[in-house]
Amino acid sequence: MLTVNDVVKKLGFEIKINGDLDKEVTGCYISDLLSDVMAKSKDGELWITLQTHPNIVAVAVVKGISAIIITNNRDPEPDTAKKAETEKITVLKTGHTTFETAGMIYTLLKSENLL
Amino acid sequence: MNVTDIIEGCYQLMEGDFTNAGVASSELKSILTKLGVPLDIVRRTAIAAFEAEMNVIIHGVAGTMHYAISETEVKITFTDMGPGIENIELAMKEGYSTAPDWVREMGWGAGMGLPNIKKNTDEMKIDSAVGEGTTLEITIKLRKDGPC
Numbered sequence: 001m002l003t004v005n006d007v008v009k010k011l012g013f014e015i016k017i018n019g020d021l022d023k024e025v026t027g028c029y030i031s032d033l034l035s036d037v038m039a040k041s042k043d044g045e046l047w048i049t050l051q052t053h054p055n056i057v058a059v060a061v062v063k064g065i066s067a068i069i070i071t072n073n074r075d076p077e078p079d080t081a082k083k084a085e086t087e088k089i090t091v092l093k094t095g096h097t098t099f100e101t102a103g104m105i106y107t108l109l110k111s112e113n114l115l
Numbered sequence: 116m117n118v119t120d121i122i123e124g125c126y127q128l129m130e131g132d133f134t135n136a137g138v139a140s141s142e143l144k145s146i147l148t149k150l151g152v153p154l155d156i157v158r159r160t161a162i163a164a165f166e167a168e169m170n171v172i173i174h175g176v177a178g179t180m181h182y183a184i185s186e187t188e189v190k191i192t193f194t195d196m197g198p199g200i201e202n203i204e205l206a207m208k209e210g211y212s213t214a215p216d217w218v219r220e221m222g223w224g225a226g227m228g229l230p231n232i233k234k235n236t237d238e239m240k241i242d243s244a245v246g247e248g249t250t251l252e253i254t255i256k257l258r259k260d261g262p263c
Contacts, residue, residue, distance in 0.1 A: 031222075032222050033222050033225050033227075034221070034222040034223055035166065035169075035222075035223065035225050035227035035228060035231060036225065036227065038162050038165065038166060038227075038231055039162075039227060039231050039234070043154075043158070049222075051221065051222050053133070053221055054133065054134055054136075055133060055136050055137065055221065055222070055223070057137075058136055058137025058138070058140075058141065058165065059137070059165070061137065061141045061144075062137060062140055062141060062144060062158075062161045062162060062165050063158075063162075064158070079134055083134075087141070
């Protein structure tokens with residue numbers, strides 16, 4: 001089993017909000033379109049996005065996202081951080097681009113036989 | 116699950132209140148989870164409710180979300196005082212949207228809301244009058260075979 005904590009340790013993402021690091025990671029979805037994430041993401045997946053506003057937390061709650069990864073060195077908005085803390089949604093940050101982040105996660109999930 | 120009485124609740128929704136978007140759907144999701152409703156049904160309900168909530172927050176001026184959970188189904192009614200939908204058939208088309216640019220920049224308004232709602236529900240009824248508002252009623256069945 002791969003947890004959010006394993007992903008953080010192996011790929012060196014910065015923890016902005018520690019929601020539930022023990023949550024199991026089942027896969028990954030990438031989109032900046034929130035309705036697309038609503039339609040296509042699956043329970044336990046990581047979500048890579050550039051969006052930083054509070055609605056990403058609500059989407060993560062509804063969809064059972066294991067952690068939100070914000071790329072390009074962006075920070076979650078203060079309201080997003082507050083909401084994530086209340087809802088216990090982990091928010092990670094990375095200086096990598098979405099493409100690079102996807103590659104790193106793809107390689108990791110592949111090595112864990114999750115793809 | 117065992118629901119003998121109807122469980123009801125109501126939430127106020129305000130256009131532009133993006134900060135509280137999803138609160139009503141998340142609460143409904145946790146109520147259904149606590150009732151022991153199967154996870155896939157809980158998920159479908161939450162997705163549909165959230166998309167409908169967003170529609171009121173984006174377009175609806177002010178409105179309400181009312182839910183009623185019975186032994187056989189979840190019925191959620193969204194009523195708003197928004198501009199109404201001119202062409203429902205067009206609004207149901209994936210990719211069609213009247214959302215302003217700033218809403219699209221947030222990742223909403225891609226014209227996927229109503230199609231997502233339809234995909235995740237068993238019944239969907241839209242009643243809309245231009246200049247008056249819109250009522251959306253969605254039903255998610257809790258049992259395939261109806262009441263015992």
